[in-house]
Amino acid sequence: MLLGTLIYGFVNSTILALVAMGFNLTFGISGVANFAYGATYIFSGFLVWILLNSLGVPYFFSVVIAVICAALLGFLIYYVVILRVKGLALSEVMATFGLGLAIMELFRYFDFVGFRYTLPVFFDGSISIGDVYIDYQRLAIALIAMALTLFIYLFTHHTRIGLAFRAIAQDERTALTFGINSDRIGALSMAFGSALAAVAAIVILPLGTIAVEGGYDVLINALAVCIVGGLGSTMGILVASVMIGFAQTFTANYLEPHWMMLVSLIAIAVVLVVKPSGLFSHQKELEERI
């Protein structure tokens, strides 16, 4: 029982981290809270489904197309919508929220509801660790989440674009004097975040069905992890997702599954009272707190 809880808690944590990573990346770099994040997630899930089942594209290609399309969507949203209200945080929030809602409800209107909307798992079957059975998909999620984290770390520390990302995040004006185009980097960060949402969708969605409500859940989970960890801090995301992930799994196994969704709410409330700008957000603390 305990071993099982620990393993599933770990998998749950990696799911949370995967979901929050894209949102956090965009916010950390360009300061844009992308409330259309859940919509991007659902959009990529349905896109893969349509490519696979309606158009008969092979799995690998449909995944690649979906990730590219999600990135393009993010890029477009940035250039068409966000750039015009850049700096007005509240307008950004409202515009992306409205857009995300429109995308998600459009899927509902076209009747993308039901159990037939599922994505294929990578490998069928399961293995047992001790006396705990775990399917390959969950293992794949954990591995891919860890690999992506490593990839993002390497990308932001050792490539030109990655360094430009960090430069804009640290000090936009100084970065501008080095010839970094902050608009282009902002759009790229949005594209990157959306692509991460697509990857998360492709990896996580095989565990269940693709549903419009899932988009709201993803957004809520991403917000909860980001608030607890501190917006814009990658280390914070990892720690927060481990904390919330284990707390959720323990609650589900030892108390009642019903209380699982309360965990993130309580975590948000406690963090906002005790350390409002999140556990690991040092540099932004002064800006956010009044």
Add this chain to the structure above:
Amino acid sequence: MKRRKERIDRGIKARSEDIFALTSYREMLYLLFPRAVPVVILLGLTPLLSPYWQEVLISTAVYALLAISWDMLICAGLVSLGQSLFYGIGSYIAGALNYYWHWSPLFTIPVATVGGGLLCTILLLPVLRLRGIYFAMVTLVLPLMFLRLVEATRILGGTEGLTGLTPFPGQLTALYVIQLGLLCALFGFRRIINSDYGLIVRGINDNDRAVMSAGLNIHWYKAQVLFLGASVGAFTGAFGTHLDMFAGMPGFALDYSIMPLAAAVVGGTGTFAGPMLGAFILVPLSEILRALGALRIVFYGLFLVIFVVALPEGIFHYLQRKYHQFERWVEVE
């Protein structure tokens, strides 16, 4: 030759700004006309409508009140993405009081208004210490969480909700109750925001540190504004409960969050009359477009994006400008 547009206040606006407005009927009428329009339309014309359109008007007024409540929060710089939180909590409080203890609507609605306002304020109190998008995030999360909580724990009737509550005596009574609430909120909030107190509230939005350095406790002011906005939202919830004779999970539905937001942005934020105007445009419009079903929310989302990005001013500010100022082209030297 280059030209630019010049805007100048009308003479009558300057004349009617002060006590001198009393010097002539024209000035008094100039001041009275915009204020009389909503009152006359709401109280005078509504009994003439057919029962169906009276119903539409009731739901319009509900959304208008939620939009006004949203606007009150935006005056202090708080963006709420979850007006349904206020609606749902007001609706459940009134519903529970009526269902379990059989209180009459005469008592449940005031209790739910004040109690719901207090409860929402306490729930959101931790977020008030932060600026930026935190308030928006938490207001988005809370109604969805409440939805899950009710669904999972089956408290307060669970997915079935509380049914068979006391209705209003008649449709016209309900209509007048909500319209009276709407007019009180509209004129009351406009008065508050133009007073010295409102100056502080708007100051918090513009520059919170400057207000702090004036020795004012901005958290206390923010909490007060939140209470005002949340009470109005809770009032609509309590009203809606008795109207539908039902309190349940639809109270936390997304409609109650996105419609007021879209209405306020379309109408023009920060004026209270703008959000009301927006609601009176969007809700009847959506009633006409009823056949579209779920597509309505898509339209609201798109309306929201288009107005936020392209026409952030809103309709009301435009009308106000036309009323108070005239425009002419002048040559630029």
